[in-house]
Amino acid sequence: DVGERWKEFQGIRNWEGMLDPLDDGLRDEILRYGEFVEAAYRCFESDAAPPCGDGGLRMNGYKLTRSVHATCGIQLPNLTDRIPQWMSSWIGYVAVCDDADEIARLGRRDVVVAYRGTSTCMEWLENLRATLTCLPSEMSSVSGSKVQSGFLSLYTSSTPEKPSLQTSVKEEINRILRKYAGEPLSITITGHSLGAALATLTAYDIATTVENPPLVTVVSFGGPRVGNKTFRRQLEKTAVKVLRIVNSDDPITKVPGFVLEDGGAAAEKTRTPRSQSTAMLKWLHRRAEEAQLVYAEIGEELRLSSNDSPYLNNPSVATCHDLKTYLHLVDNFVSSNCPIRATAKMVLEK
Structure with a gap:
């Protein structure tokens, strides 16, 4: 029952004994949060202006409360003082569970922040800025705490028309915490690829700068490395719990930099x-x-492999990194001794 075990599923004990073999209740929760990321992709890819209604969240008992944008901080030559609109792109949303039956089932009111992965040229440029840079003083007072330059830029940059992703998310989280003060709450931040990296930054920022935050959990899919050992140590000192779902055959999870x-x-x-x-x-x-x-791996890891699936013969790099592949592997993973259940279901067609 989720309501009785929700803190376990959110990582209060660092998922000890739940990953190998994979606990069925945890599997369901991982897949549920994967659906929030899929909704973010659908919203961005639709012709309608995001967030394209509720992105299918209503059927899950959640209400979308705010859309958020990420802004590229790279200074391009020959630009006028006016920053082009394409420097900022819709990247995700904040949603809160507002269905009484779902709140009762979950055992608390859950707040979700969901981010899509890299989709624009400017985001690709930021991804290539692989060197580490110090966190700004408002995020960390510890010397030597560093994260990837491009991810931090997308998280903190703004334009006169669009507030930074950092500002938008924290304003909304603070508003929700005030509105539902006194209730059992959780904050779950989920994302794929670039969105996984931004989820880790967001979680750290909320845990260290928001007053009295509830349990904050990251559920990330196919994420790149984010920061150095000092950043990892600082993250571990907070209440943030990070679960990284990793496909061993996905090269994105092995970059940027080195782990030594x-x-x-x-x-x-x-x-x-x-x-x-x-x-x-x-x-x-x-x-x-x-x-x-020099980077460090962060959080607990659920390691999977696309080569274990009978439906993924000689998968391409793109297939190994695809969110649908991740959800397929999670859905069918049993344990390291039995990687894929005999009744494995095929990956859904796009």
Whole structure:
């Protein structure tokens, strides 16, 4: 029953014992949040102006309360003082559960922030800004806490016509928390690809700058790396819980930068020939750090593989990264010893 176990599903115990084998109740919740991301894609891709009505949320007991935009912060040459409208794009929404039956089933009033993945040329340009940059002082007072430059730019940049994604989301979250003060609440931030990275930034920002936040959970699909070890440590000190759904065959989950383990201890303990290779690793680590390219994996991981599915023969890079592939794998994953259930269902056609 979700109502009795919702804190477990939201990661209060870091999903201990729930990922391998995959708990059926958790599976249902992951798939449910995946539907919110699918709704974000549908809204953006429709000819109608987003958010295209309620994006199908009404049938899930949620009400869309605010649309949000991300703005590219790259300074392009030969632009006038007026910033073109295409520098900002609709990227997602905030929704709140307002159906009494669904609130009773969930055991609390759930607030969802959902983000789509990369879809515009300007977003691709921001994705390519792979070096790490320090978080602004209003987000972190800790020296050395760094995140990917392009993701931070899309999160914090604004235009005279459009507030930043950061401002829009936090204003709406604060409004909702005031409106439903005293009720059991949760905030779930979900996204795919670029949206997964923005979900992590949003969760950290809410947990550290919003007064008395409820349990904040990230459910991300196919997300790239976001920040360094210091950022990860700061995130772990908050109440934020992060569940990353990763396809081993999806290259997007392996970028940007490098994940390097510290090798200093081994070098000090031995003078064997191995110490030379250890010294080389340390040297490479320093060079990568100087280039601002050393990242850290964040949160708990549900690792899947498209090669385990009988319906995904020799999948392309695009197929491995597709949200529908992720949802198919989650729906049919059993455990690391039995990756796909015998009754696996085919991926839905686009």
